[in-house]
Amino acid sequence: MSESVRQLLVRGVAAAKTGQARDKEEARYYLEWVLRSGDATSDQKSTAWLWLSQIEDDPKKKRDCLEYVLAFDPANGAARRGLALLDGRLKAEELINPNQPLEPVQPQATPPPSGVRRYTCPKCGGNMSYLAGKRSLVCDYCGNRLHEYQAIQQGALITEQDFTAALATAKGHRWELPSERTLKCEGCGAAFALPPLQVSGKCPFCGSAHVVTANTGELIEPEAILPFQFDADAASKHIRRWLDELRFRPGDLDNRAAIGKPRKVFLPFWTFDLGGTMNWRALVAENRGNNNTEWVPRNGLYLVYHDDLCVPATRAIPKDLLDDLADYDPKALVPYAAELLSDTATEIYQIPLANASLVARQRALRLGEDHIGSHDLAGEHYRDFAMNSSGLIIESYKLALLPMWITRYRYKKTSFVVAVNGQSGKVAGQAPRSGLQKALAGLFGQN
Incomplete structure (x- = not known):
């Protein structure tokens, strides 16, 4: 590593860090000098491009700088966050201090009625149960069947989420504090408790299935679900076979x-x-x-x-x-689809x-x-x-x-x-x- 290039980089970064408008030109002068230096290493050039992106006001020029960083270092987290901000995948007000610990999310002890859904048969109002063999929710009373794909919102797709953007926000680091929730049954009116960390359950008095759907925006929502492929009897047979083969x-x-x-x-x-x-x-x-x-x-x-x-x-x-x-x-x-959690x-x-x-x-x-x-x-x-x-x-x-x-x-x-x-x-x-x-x-x- 050339000592002269290192000194240029140190001066350029120091000037860029002040955030003062008068120091921007000084920072640009030293950082661009690093980029012109034939003996500058890839790491030094990557660092120079990254700090140039910090002093650029033009979004296009800022993007060019960040893309040069990723050309040298595809895994550079700071450059990836910068592009996420430019693309609108991440908002500046969502950024957190990675060195400051976050508290877990405290759930509502009694979610409001608007945040709880009761799932019943659309024909007779009876309770619905998921039958793995039929890949359907089936009414316990009239036998009405709702295939799992009918429960999924039309046009819904499984979307991969941006990891870089999520990791820069509180959502990427938070979890829920284990606390009991008390729900009011929309069927019989009784109050019943959900165990800590659970968001679905049945009323012990009338059997109605309820799902907590309220989202405070502090936790990441599920994107996908894999329905059960077999029932309890088949699960017992799998266990018995496992015991026999141990x-x-x-x-x-x-x-x-x-x-x-x-x-x-x-x-x-x-x-x-x-x-x-x-x-x-x-x-x-x-x-x-x-x-x-x-x-x-x-x-x-x-x-x-x-x-x-x-x-x-x-x-x-x-x-x-x-x-x-x-x-x-x-x-x-x-x-x-929350419907698939109903029972x-x-x-x-x-x-x-x-x-x-x-x-x-x-x-x-x-x-x-x-x-x-x-x-x-x-x-x-x-x-x-x-x-x-x-x-x-x-x-x-x-x-x-x-x-x-x-x-x-x-x-x-x-x-x-x-x-x-x-x-x-x-x-x-x-x-x-x-x-x-x-x-x-x-x-x-x-x-």
Whole structure:
């Protein structure tokens, strides 16, 4: 790095930071000098273009500067935010101080009637239940059927949301404080409570389905939903089969386990679209003969592409179970419609977008490392492997509600949690140890 170029950049940035009109020309003079310098690095030129964008008043010139930044550094968050502001995807008054912690959203203890909807049969006013086999809401009384696509607003589409814009606002960092809501039933007039973090439920007196639809604008709204693909009986069969096929289980587990009735729930998940590149390097062993091994540097570039990488937004069930069950097919998602929640408990997200995006980046990095190990370095003996994720870009996101069956089963006076993916039927759960497992745990000092 040229010391003279560094000094030019320092002076240009210092002048630009004052925000004073009289210093703009001085900033422009030094920053443009950096851009003309043949020995300026890509990082220095990227920084110069970024600060030039800060002192430009003309929107077109400002856009040109930001696009030059992204040409050098496609993952530059400041340049992406700047373009989002110019495009109108982000408003200046929505920007937050990233160093200032945000408080969780306090929900209304008693939502107003205008913020709660009761879903009934349009023909007779009876309660509607979702039948997975029919892909429809069916009236419990007259049998009137409303197909799931009739419940979705005409012309509704699933839209990927701008990640850069959301991350710069309070919405991208907030979550809801777990609090009970009290609703007044629009059917019988009784008051009933919804458990913390739930936005849908049935009146315990008349069975009417209610959904809280009020939106204060402080949380991100669901964009998509994946309807249940099978009913409670099928979920129980999946659990029974899972118990039967478990390895290292007690021999009488499948016969003696008392399975509770599965309860269906929509759980929130974030999905992310990622792109960009990640550089990697390693030392690879090369045989030079006579048992002489030389460690030779090797490096490469990994192209990142992940569509709808799924990250749980809930803490309702243990994380290890959620991770095992997050293999949903995003092609089955449909646009969000509150009607599809009418007979199903639905949870509000507890993990904000910003936190979930870090998990998505970690997963993308791990997948990249696994790919290089099984392809570029397959069969090689290597060490000191490192991968740089700074070029990884989260392009977009959406909040989706995904179906899960949850229950417990009892075995020898002990209760175990088990969950079923409401699309694929995959099961994950807690299980008792066999005698062999207990012996090994005792041998190795594990509880």
